Amino acid sequence: MxxxxxxxxxxxxxxxxxxxxxxxxxxxxxxxxxxxxxxxxxxxxxxxxxxxxxxxxxxxxxxxxxxxxxxxxxxxxxxxxxxxxxxxxxxxxxTPLIPVEVAQILFRHAEGILNRAEELLDVRDRGERSAFRDPEITAIRDACFYLIGVLTGMRSSELSSIEVGAGRSETKSGITFHWLASIEHKTKTGAVEYLMPAMGHRLLHIMERWSAPLRKRLAEQIVTLERQSGKRTAEELQWLATARSNRNRLFLGIGRSGIVPVTATAWGRNLKQFARAAGTDWDLAPHQMRRLYAYTFVRHRLGDLLFLKEQFKHSSINMSQLYSANPLQDLALYDDILTELMQYKTKVVAQWLEKDEPLAGGAGRKIMELRAHDFKNRTELIAETSRRVNMRSTGHSWCLAQDEGCGGSGIYAKGSCSTCHNGLIDSRFVPVWQEAYRHHKELLTDAEALGPGAMKRVNEDLAKAAKILTDLGIDPEQGEEDAQSTTG
Known part of the structure; x- marks a missing residue:
């Protein structure tokens, strides 16, 4: 028990x-x-x-x-x-994580293809381009595959199962959610829905238009076989059953048996070619898109990136709230996100516990004191700390409050995080505080015209920024000169 x-x-x-x-x-x-x-x-x-x-x-x-x-x-x-x-x-x-700089290149490349898609499809529909063998037309499909993958976390088998009319929207508590329906094959869950950004509807529209000629030809082949008289062979019956299940699919290609959804093996080849066309030598594979989604979700949840702001509508997101919004979602995706979250938090905490890593803020000082203790198993300490500590990024510091803390006031009054016992500032935030120091120096002239009260506040904030940079081993004045020479 x-x-x-x-x-x-x-x-x-x-x-x-x-x-x-x-x-x-x-x-x-x-x-x-x-x-x-x-x-x-x-x-x-x-x-x-x-x-x-x-x-x-x-x-x-x-x-x-x-x-x-x-x-x-x-x-x-x-x-x-x-x-x-x-x-x-x-x-x-x-599964290797697509580097951020490579992901940016791939996304921009896919977006560029997407922006020309309607024009290319107009040309195709006038009969001036092939609907089946034109590389630029095929590139539209591959770009949409990549974009939907990194924006939803779907596996290649689930992407290939998307059909016409798979997108829908609903509004709950004033927030509009966009859902994409598919079939989850790996754990035999069956029908599932994935959260997607509003951009997903545009991608689905383009794919419905892109796949129209292939779906039309497949439908004609089905009708032709159905009208044939006589007894059908086992192979013909199998082909007919498969073709009927594929007639509304979007990500189609031409294989040995005719028009079929693109297989996982073929997607592996297609994505490598897609990455090369984008100008990178990254060995792109289908499951990396799911890993990138989970990684980006975690970084967004911890406040470092707002890549998913349009998708989730909030600066932070609670996964249980997301799941309750639609019980048909793929649970395995959230399990991947949790794994990614723990890995990321473990890496951050491990950096904090490094002997020579400078930290600022009230919580930062406590952790630096903690390093003096002798722990039998440092790996277990890091894992346990990562699991138990609630970490949130304000954009200029880590907030480790296990309750409501300051209620978010530190987001706007960043200087308060330097003395707060829940605030921790590490080297990730050095550029933010260098810019804050430079900005407050500029404000001194304006504050002088506004009176003693304004001067006092600006000087206090300037001193806090200077102390944080000093605690992090940065000379505030030298940091300002470096920043100016970089931007110059």
């Missing part, structure tokens, strides 16, 4: 009325937390079996788990006790 106590403590930390209020994402988080604790597969299996029992005896008590915790799987599989699960984990762990 030790496993039951662990799970109930976890459920209690969520402050839910009862176990009946748990959502699939909560269970995914529980599994993730147990795994990162470094427990053996046998121990994990015993913990997860208890969760299955709560579902099995759901009829005995209305306050227990109303759904199976991991459909199409088992406690043993979730614990990593099968070879398939371990192989998948190794594959995900080895």
């Amino acid at each position: 030790k496993g039951l106590r662990t799970f109930c403590r976890y459920a209690a930390s969520l402050r839910l009325p009862s176990l009946a209020d748990l959502q699939p994402l909560h269970l995914a988080n529980f599994v993730h937390l147990q795994k990162v604790a470094g427990l053996a597969p046998s121990t994990l299996t015993s913990k997860f079996l208890v969760v299955e029992l709560l579902h099995r005896f759901r009829d005995e008590h209305k306050g227990t788990l109303p759904f199976h915790p991991w459909p199409e799987s088992s406690a043993v599989d979730m614990a990593g006790g099968t070879m398939t699960r371990e192989a998948d984990a190794r594959k995900v762990g080895l």
Whole structure:
């Protein structure tokens, strides 16, 4: 029953009325937390079996788990006790992350193709270009594939399953969500929906138009075979069944058996060619788009990037809120995001605990004092700290408040983070504080005309910026000169 106590403590930390209020994402988080604790597969299996029992005896008590915790799987599989699960984990762990500078090049290249798509399709529809063998026309499909992949986190098999009319929008609490329907094949979930930015509707429109000639030819081939008299062979029946299931698909190509959705192997070749056409030598592969999505999601959630601002409408996002917005979403995608989140946080915390890493802010000073202690297992310390510490970026500092903290006032009064016991400033934010120091020096002239009160405030903020830069090992005046020479 030790496993039951662990799970109930976890459920209690969520402050839910009862176990009946748990959502699939909560269970995914529980599994993730147990795994990162470094427990053996046998121990994990015993913990997860208890969760299955709560579902099995759901009829005995209305306050227990109303759904199976991991459909199409088992406690043993979730614990990593099968070879398939371990192989998948190794594959995900080895997926290289597309570098930011390469991702920018690829995105701009795809956007450039997208901006010419309507014009090229007009030419094609006038019969001046081939609908089936023109490289520039085919490039439209590959660009849309890449863009939808990095903007939704869909796998290549799910992208190839997108059909006509797959996009929809809905408004909840004044926020418009855009959804993209597909079929999830890997875990046999079936119909799922992915959150997409408003741009996704434009991509779907172009793909519906792009695929129209292929879908038309496929429909004609189906009709021709259906009208043939006589007994059909097993091969013909198989082709007919497959063709009927593909007739509304968008990402089509021409294979040995005719018009079919592009396979994962073919996408591997297409994306490498797409990357070369963009002018990079990066070895682009389909699953890297999902990894880039998870990485970007995490960076956005922690405030470093606002790449997903249009998509999620908020400067920070709670994944459980996102999941509750649509229970048909792919849970495995959120599991990938959680893994990426832990890896990123672990890297940040590891940097903080480096002996010579300068830190500023109240929390920064505490962590520098913490380094003086001797810990038996530094790796476990970093992992445990990463898991327990709530990290948020204000754009100029890390906020480690485990409650509401200052309520967000530090976002606007950045100087307050320098003395706040929840504030931590590391080398990532040096350029921000160099610019703040330069800006406040410029304000001194204006403040003098406004009176003593303005002068006092500007001087206080200038002193705070100078102290932070000094604590981070930067000479404020030298930093200003470097910044000016760089911009000059």
